[in-house]
Amino acid sequence: QVQLVESGGGLVQAGGSLRLSCSASGRIFSIKTMGWYRQAPGKQRELVAWITSGGGSMYADSVKGRFTISRDNANNTVYLQMNALKPEDTALYYCNTVTTIGRPPWGQGTQVTVSS
Numbered sequence: 001q002v003q004l005v006e007s008g009g010g011l012v013q014a015g016g017s018l019r020l021s022c023s024a025s026g027r028i029f030s031i032k033t034m035g036w037y038r039q040a041p042g043k044q045r046e047l048v049a050w051i052t053s054g055g056g057s058m059y060a061d062s063v064k065g066r067f068t069i070s071r072d073n074a075n076n077t078v079y080l081q082m083n084a085l086k087p088e089d090t091a092l093y094y095c096n097t098v099t100t101i102g103r104p105p106w107g108q109g110t111q112v113t114v115s116s
Contacts (some may be wrong), residue, residue, distance in 0.1 A: 001090035002104035006111055009110030012085055018082040022095030033098040036080045050098050085114045
């Protein structure tokens with residue numbers, strides 16, 4: 001079964017940057033549209049960025065212009081470069097497929113905390 005492992009989170013001041021990584025144990029990335037999701041306390045999980053197998057990307061309005069998603073299919077890794085971070089970006093960040101069909105289990109996520 002595919003396992004997803006997120007890393008790279010941390011505590012950063014507003015305006016700072018972080019780069020998240022998501023590694024998979026199987027060759028899921030090369031054929032699937034992958035997304036980065038986040039869940040803040042008391043809120044539902046939301047999709048903030050996604051990237052197709054061919055490299056096309058889309059972003060939620062809340063992060064457009066500040067976040068950049070990329071992927072390395074050879075190494076089964078997806079990245080999220082986050083710049084100009086805001087306190088409202090504070091959340092637990094996860095990666096997973098965008099489609100729910102054949103979606104692997106959610107990983108532990110990586111915590112991002114932005115202080116004002």
